[in-house]
Amino acid sequence: MSKHSALNTFGRSGNPAFTRNFDNTGALPQTERMTLDGAVNKTAILLSLCFAGAFIGWNIPALAMPSLIIGTILAFVTIFRNPSKAGTTAPFYAGFEGVALGGITVFAEAQYPGIGIQAIGLTFGILASLLFCYKSGIIKPTENFRLMIFSATMGIALLYLVSFIMSFFGSGIGFIHSNGLFGIGFSLFVVGIAALNLVLDFDFIEEGADQGLPKYMEWYGAFSLMVTLIWLYIEILRLLMKLRSR
Amino acid sequence: MNAIFFSILAIFSLFVFMNLGKIKASKKQMDRDDRIKWGNRRRTSFFKNKTTIVEGKAEEVKDDKDK
Numbered sequence: 001m002s003k004h005s006a007l008n009t010f011g012r013s014g015n016p017a018f019t020r021n022f023d024n025t026g027a028l029p030q031t032e033r034m035t036l037d038g039a040v041n042k043t044a045i046l047l048s049l050c051f052a053g054a055f056i057g058w059n060i061p062a063l064a065m066p067s068l069i070i071g072t073i074l075a076f077v078t079i080f081r082n083p084s085k086a087g088t089t090a091p092f093y094a095g096f097e098g099v100a101l102g103g104i105t106v107f108a109e110a111q112y113p114g115i116g117i118q119a120i121g122l123t124f125g126i127l128a129s130l131l132f133c134y135k136s137g138i139i140k141p142t143e144n145f146r147l148m149i150f151s152a153t154m155g156i157a158l159l160y161l162v163s164f165i166m167s168f169f170g171s172g173i174g175f176i177h178s179n180g181l182f183g184i185g186f187s188l189f190v191v192g193i194a195a196l197n198l199v200l201d202f203d204f205i206e207e208g209a210d211q212g213l214p215k216y217m218e219w220y221g222a223f224s225l226m227v228t229l230i231w232l233y234i235e236i237l238r239l240l241m242k243l244r245s246r
Numbered sequence: 247m248n249a250i251f252f253s254i255l256a257i258f259s260l261f262v263f264m265n266l267g268k269i270k271a272s273k274k275q276m277d278r279d280d281r282i283k284w285g286n287r288r289r290t291s292f293f294k295n296k297t298t299i300v301e302g303k304a305e306e307v308k309d310d311k312d313k
Binding site: 036037039040043044047114117118120121122123124125127128129131132134135136137140141142143145146200202203204206207208210211 | 248249251252253255256258259260262263264266267268269270271272273274275276278280281282283284285
């Protein structure tokens with residue numbers, strides 16, 4: 001028994017994709033198993049689609065909001081309905097989110113020129129440095145680490161949801177969007193949590209390849225990495241905007 | 247200048263990701279007892295705690311039977 005009562009009650013993972021697929025890996029032939037190469041290549045495909053979408057969004061910013069809504073629906077479908085169809089839904093998700101990011105970046109660039117390339121550089125810089133830290137064993141994800149990151153991510157999601165609902169009534173949680181010290185501190189915290197989510201994604205992909213999960217989990221691993229990268233990019237953009245507006 | 251620096255950073259980082267991502271993590275990372283167990287172990291551990299029941303007629307075993 002684990003010493004953590006939450007783990008004993010709810011099991012190791014709440015993600016349905018993980019729990020469904022880690023138990024039945026024995027009978028798969030080698031060619032139908034998840035590999036590190038496959039997951040990295042599929043992440044590259046999704047990134048290319050995201051950039052292609054961003055090109056469209058950059059030129060037609062009006063498409064940003066509908067694309068963001070469609071992308072979010074696709075993300076929920078992939079996570080909760082059918083992870084085995086990630087090979088179909090993830091490329092569409094990357095494309096639509098790319099269009100949304102293109103539109104958001106145009107808006108940010110209009111206010112603060114040069115901010116887009118800074119956010120892209122920092123996002124990929126964090127990706128590469130955390131990958132190095134993970135592969136070399138400098139950062140070691142454990143169950144406690146995962147519980148901490150998962151709780152913080154859920155807390156941030158809840159805060160954003162409450163703020164979103166309050167915005168319909170002409171109110172909101174002020175410090176989230178403020179450019180004061182507290183607002184910047186909050187943004188730094190969120191960027192940190194989003195970055196540490198990348199470590200969990202790396203560990204999931206590494207473990208999945210090690211266990212020989214079904215091939216479609218390469219798409220799912222690439223998809224989860226894309227979700228985190230897109231979140232990280234948006235948070236870095238928000239942080240840079242707050243810093244530049246001071 | 248700023249744009250060139252961040253462009254190079256982005257391209258270099260993507261290059262690192264594409265190459266380093268395909269290499270297996272170090273033994274220091276993989277051979278640990280406290281690794282995250284991504285599969286659902288709840289069912290397994292639940293059954294591990296159950297007693298094994300063997301069907302059939304119960305028979306009392308007496309140690310001094312053979313003596």
